[in-house]
Amino acid sequence: MQIPMPSTTSYQPGDLVLVDFPFTTSGPGKSRPALVVLDTGDADVVLARVTTQPQITPFDVTISGWKQSGLLAPSTVRLHKLATLAKSRVKRHLGNLDSNDRQQIGAVLRQITSSW
Numbered sequence: 001m002q003i004p005m006p007s008t009t010s011y012q013p014g015d016l017v018l019v020d021f022p023f024t025t026s027g028p029g030k031s032r033p034a035l036v037v038l039d040t041g042d043a044d045v046v047l048a049r050v051t052t053q054p055q056i057t058p059f060d061v062t063i064s065g066w067k068q069s070g071l072l073a074p075s076t077v078r079l080h081k082l083a084t085l086a087k088s089r090v091k092r093h094l095g096n097l098d099s100n101d102r103q104q105i106g107a108v109l110r111q112i113t114s115s116w
Contacts, residue, residue, distance in 0.1 A: 013039075018092050069101070
């Protein structure tokens, strides 16, 4: 049995990537932007969905620097919609969040994990 080698590509928290995101019900998925939350160096990466839909929950963060971050339209990160995906599903790197957006996202992630 051959053990798969870890991907040599690494991502940093705050990177925005274009990824083949699977649908929750099934099917092939759709290319969409996502925010890198965690990359431990193996073949997978933890991502949060990025959408053009407006903020609807306390766990959504509007990206103020969306243009500078490499996004095509005003966008929101859905931090309660996390997924672990194979790095092979990442099509390309789009950009990085600015420090203000990183601080806001970090505050919401700390809020989400504070009950642990």
